[in-house]
């Protein structure tokens with residue numbers, strides 16, 4: 001079905017990005033997955049071609065384009081299984097904090113490098129002891145003259161090894177009531193003394209992503225690197241989550257489509273009992289059902305994309321899309337593994353890694369249970 005959300009210019013951009021990705025991204029995916037991280041040269045090329053922070057203001061090197069351009073990049077990278085290159089984390093999750101809340105000085109210092117692919121971004125919210133309950137973070141930022149002294153540890157941080165600048169969620173007021181009012185965001189350069197990269201974590205899926213521990217040991221961050229004002233961190237985080245979760249839903253639908261298409265191709269050529277696996281009614285019904293759900297998911301996500309670009313507040317609807325599309329992706333990849341038989345369990349078949357990669361989609365960017373908490377709250381159920 002033709003999609004209404006993208007214009008002819010968007011589709012031209014898709015073709016242009018696809019050609020770039022097939023030439024410069026695809027040949028590197030295997031190496032990234034083996035090494036557990038992407039490479040700076042590719043990020044740099046993404047920047048040179050204008051594929052990073054296309055939405056950012058032109059005065060800092062962006063193109064002032066709408067989010068749909070980034071949605072296209074998310075879809076194409078998901079379709080190509082280039083999960084190591086977590087473009088949306090850099091461009092659509094982290095960069096908007098700088099654009100929206102950064103001082104002129106902070107924007108001048110960091111945005112041009114981020115857009116060019118020289119300064120890679122990450123966000124450090126989660127800690128070993130707390131993830132969903134963000135207001136309970138323990139990382140402490142004590143004010144000492146013109147510096148904050150940062151102490152604490154962070155867990156599961158994407159771009160943890162390759163990143164140059166992290167938005168760190170820290171407690172500036174340990175006595176604040178309620179606790180979330182004591183939370184602030186600090187821009188921490190990886191080169192700062194006392195910033196320590198920990199282990200690159202060994203994961204079930206997304207093996208090309210450098211999800212890591214980070215430690216702050218008396219890390220002195222200039223007061224000028226406070227984002228917004230003290231105590232406003234939690235509010236800023238809540239404001240930015242709509243786009244983060246929309247990115248996941250967009251990627252999830254695109255990944256599901258790829259898994260489905262590959263499975264359809266597989267069952268058409270695999271034979272059992274003298275006929276193709278595709279000819280069994282069970283196979284046809286399963287794939288018909290999954291194709292229906294993917295189409296329903298995509299229609300919903302396309303509507304949300306249009307609403308998001310218009311500037312509508314769609315927190316509840318985006319939460320619905322996040323849990324529903326990622327649950328679908330998990331069910332879909334499990335069914336597709338089954339339809340591949342034993343080959344579906346072999347890493348050399350992409351469906352096996354699709355299955356492993358899908359597992360995290362319902363966990364990060366707010367777990368699917370937290371999505372339902374948000375929806376229930378919007379329904380007036382407290």
Ligand SMILES: Cc1cc2nc3c(=O)[nH]c(=O)nc-3n(C[C@H](O)[C@H](O)[C@H](O)COP(=O)(O)OP(=O)(O)OC[C@H]3O[C@@H](n4cnc5c(N)ncnc54)[C@H](O)[C@@H]3O)c2cc1C
Nearest residue numbers: 123124125126130131132156157158363364365366367369
């Ligand atoms: C690959 C990967 C990349 C990540 N990247 C980043 C990153 O870049 N930056 C970052 O800050 N974090 C990142 N995370 C962390 C991620 O956001 C957290 O794992 C997630 O928010 C869940 O937190 P948790 O792991 O502490 O689980 P917990 O909060 O301990 O949750 C455990 C279980 O309890 C459930 N639960 C918790 N509270 C409730 C409730 N109120 N009602 C019902 N059920 C509840 C959860 O849904 C979950 O099922 C990443 C994680 C992974 C795995």
